[in-house]
Amino acid sequence: MARSKHDENxxxxxxxxxxxxxxxxxxxxxKSFLFNLRRKGLLKGVRLSNSFYxxxxxxxxxxxxxxxxxxx
Numbered sequence: 001m002a003r004s005k006h007d008e009n010x011x012x013x014x015x016x017x018x019x020x021x022x023x024x025x026x027x028x029x030x031k032s033f034l035f036n037l038r039r040k041g042l043l044k045g046v047r048l049s050n051s052f053y054x055x056x057x058x059x060x061x062x063x064x065x066x067x068x069x070x071x072x
Contacts, residue, residue, distance in 0.1 A: 011055035013046060019054040023063065042067050 020030035027033045037043040043062055045052035061067050
């Protein structure tokens with residue numbers, strides 16, 4: 001019998017194409033653009049299988065300017 005304990009509060013994961021479209025950046029290679037954002041610590045990604053996906057809440061934080069602020 002299957003378990004019915006699913007967490008409904010899981011964040012929606014965006015593919016690289018969806019994340020770049022949401023950010024509004026036009027690029028030939030969205031994966032390299034997102035890799036640079038991850039490397040700089042501006043965006044957090046989740047690795048699934050052989051690809052990275054991006055929580056919608058993390059992309060929204062980036063758009064609101066809540067990440068990358070100067071630390072005091």
